Amino acid sequence: xxxxxxxxxxxxxxxxxxxxxxxxxxxxxxxIPLFKKHGExxxxxxIPVPAAQVRGLHLGHAPSKTAVIIYPRCEIHHGGQxxxxxxxxxxxxxxxxxxxxxxxxxxxxKTSPDHMASxxxxxxxxxxxxxxxxxxxxxxxxxxxxxxxARFRHRLLVRGNASVPRSLRLATAVASNNYFLLAxxxxxxxxxxxxxxxxxxxxxxxxxxxxxxxxxxxxxxxHAAS
Amino acid sequence: MSDLQTALDLLKxxxxxxxxxxxxxxxxxxxxxxxIEADILRxxxxxxxxxxxxxxxxxxxxxxxxxxxx
Numbered sequence: 001x002x003x004x005x006x007x008x009x010x011x012x013x014x015x016x017x018x019x020x021x022x023x024x025x026x027x028x029x030x031x032i033p034l035f036k037k038h039g040e041x042x043x044x045x046x047i048p049v050p051a052a053q054v055r056g057l058h059l060g061h062a063p064s065k066t067a068v069i070i071y072p073r074c075e076i077h078h079g080g081q082x083x084x085x086x087x088x089x090x091x092x093x094x095x096x097x098x099x100x101x102x103x104x105x106x107x108x109x110k111t112s113p114d115h116m117a118s119x120x121x122x123x124x125x126x127x128x129x130x131x132x133x134x135x136x137x138x139x140x141x142x143x144x145x146x147x148x149x150a151r152f153r154h155r156l157l158v159r160g161n162a163s164v165p166r167s168l169r170l171a172t173a174v175a176s177n178n179y180f181l182l183a184x185x186x187x188x189x190x191x192x193x194x195x196x197x198x199x200x201x202x203x204x205x206x207x208x209x210x211x212x213x214x215x216x217x218x219x220x221x222x223h224a225a226s
Numbered sequence: 227m228s229d230l231q232t233a234l235d236l237l238k239x240x241x242x243x244x245x246x247x248x249x250x251x252x253x254x255x256x257x258x259x260x261x262i263e264a265d266i267l268r269x270x271x272x273x274x275x276x277x278x279x280x281x282x283x284x285x286x287x288x289x290x291x292x293x294x295x296x
Binding site for chain 2: 021022023024026027028029032045046047048049051052053054055056057058059060061062063064066068070080081082083084095096098099102105109110111112113116117120121122124125137138141142154157158167168169185186187
């Protein structure tokens with residue numbers, strides 16, 4: 001698992017430099033430029049399509065430094081402004097983030113057209129992430145999409161500790177099992193945000209970050225009343 | 227020829243070779259290899275025909291004005 005975060009580490013660090021923790025991460029302004037730089041892509045094309053069984057698709061070609069990302073368009077805001085509270089826009093942002101992560105795949109994580117035809121689709125349908133490095137990389141793409149849109153250190157602030165109270169938004173979300181308000185702030189799907197704030201997921205991310213010396217302490221730059 | 231092979235050939239005709247193809251599947255019922263391959267073909271057809279076109283920009287100006295508050 002650590003090789004994924006090693007590849008992402010410089011990007012995650014730079015993301016925090018270009019986007020303050022108390023601002024939403026933007027696809028166009030933040031993620032695309034960073035993945036072009038760290039994924040060595042000259043072109044990343046985004047193609048919105050009507051949602052169906054395939055939610056997202058990444059077509060990459062490292063030698064020509066290109067990537068094409070197909071994502072589910074929001075049928076309400078397609079062609080207009082993204083709304084962070086809209087489930088369709090959240091899904092689009094999350095899918096793009098997930099597929100961008102694959103710009104950083106190692107050779108052994110990549111899925112060739114032949115492998116996709118023979119094994120990968122069946123593995124993904126059965127949710128057998130550990131069946132192959134390629135399926136594993138697909139699963140990890142979803143985790144890293146969460147980290148890109150709802151950053152770990154901001155989640156620490158929201159969760160609070162002995163010196164910083166847990167946010168009312170999180171307390172309300174946990175009590176009602178409704179993560180809409182938090183999800184709206186991050187512009188990511190409710191279920192992804194619920195997962196992001198779970199104890200198990202936070203512990204996992206803390207461990208992974210510590211293996212590559214990414215910061216795991218709570219930041220001081222965002223105030224509880226901001 | 228399978229739907230997937232047809233789809234990949236269509237996409238290659240537009241973009242050239244790929245060395246990495248990744249999928250994100252929905253959580254719906256009734257998914258199978260065949261139904262997913264058919265969906266990939268739907269997407270490939272739409273891209274090649276021009277029905278699905280690249281988005282010039284992902285407009286987040288309004289969202290960018292927000293703050294992630296506690």
